[in-house]
Amino acid sequence: MSLSPCPQNPSLPLSxxxxxxxxxxxxxDSVPLxxxxxxxxxxxxxxxxxxxxTxxxxxxxVHRYLEAFHHLQSVRDWNRALKVLIATPDPRMEEELHNLLGIWGYSQQQAEIYQTLLYQVNAQCDTTCLNGLGHFCDTIADYDRAIEYHQPHLQLAREIGDSTSEWLALTGLGNACESKGQIESAIAPLREVRCEDWAMPTTFWGTLSKQFSSLSSVWRLLARRMISGECEMLGRA
Known part of the structure; x- marks a missing residue:
């Protein structure tokens, strides 16, 4: 039996x-029995x-989306499961499902999804999962585990050349290290960044501040580095 998009009434618009x-x-018809x-x-x-x-x-x-994800997870259909997670169930917010869970305060459910999906699809998906898991550990003050997620996130982001993801990893790693009182460890990864890499586009800074608006401590570290003369290009569009 092949499924049509809307079997009950094809004249109705799809939800x-x-x-x-x-x-x-x-x-x-094509799935294993x-x-x-x-x-x-x-x-x-x-x-x-x-x-x-209403x-x-x-x-x-978003119950229907989460149920669909869990059933796709059950059969290890990871590519389709990912498509569900990046859907935008609320067009007014224009946020993907996995991000909505965090925005709405369901960080535990969000972290469980990231843990399930980690290392199942592709490197880009893995950076998102590692970022989310590290951020979740930050919020529950489990900074050692946060670092365990932020470090491979940073390495993977650099391997695939994703500069935005790299900076998110640096931010998370720096925040976790400073929260442990390890100021030098928090600054160390920033010393590896070339000065020209500070010249990120305006869209990047908007993305970073949106996802990590609470991590002001790291921005203080960045400011200290800039003021110390190690880099003069912070924030240039």
Whole structure:
């Protein structure tokens, strides 16, 4: 049986979750029999489950997406699971699902998802997971574990040449080290950055401040380095 995008009434516009199901390109005819129940559940939650009421809580609003993710996780269909996590269930916020969980304060659920997805898809996904896990450990004051996530994040970001991710890793690593009272350890990674790398575009600084607005301690470290004359290009667009 092949699934059409909207079997009940093709004249109705697809919901956002229905559009996502179409992007998953999932045909129940082609899935292994032992995985049919999980894939059928993905179809149900994204296509058939009733829309949440207007006064629903945040988790209830994205319940169908989270259920779809967990069923895809169950069959280790990591690429489709990732597509669910990067969906934007609330177009007013224009945030991906995994980011919404953190914004709404569900950091434990967010961390569990990152841990599940870590090292399952690709390097870019891994940097996001490592970043999120390190930040979660920062928030619960488990700074040793935070460093254990920030360090491989930094290494991986450099390996794939992702400068924005590298700076997020530096920020997280510096904050965790300073929180432990290890000021020199917090500054050390910054000494490896070339001065020209401070000339990041305005869009980068907006992204960084948005995700790490609470990590003011690291910005103080950066300012100290700039004031000391080690670098003069901070913030140049």
């Amino acid at each position: 956002l979750s229905g559009e996502l199901f179409g992007q998953l390109d999932l045909d129940l 032992e995985n049919l129940a999980d894939y059928s559940a993905v179809y149900y939650f994204l296509m058939l489950e009733d829309e949440p009421p 006064d629903a809580g945040n988790l209830e609003k």
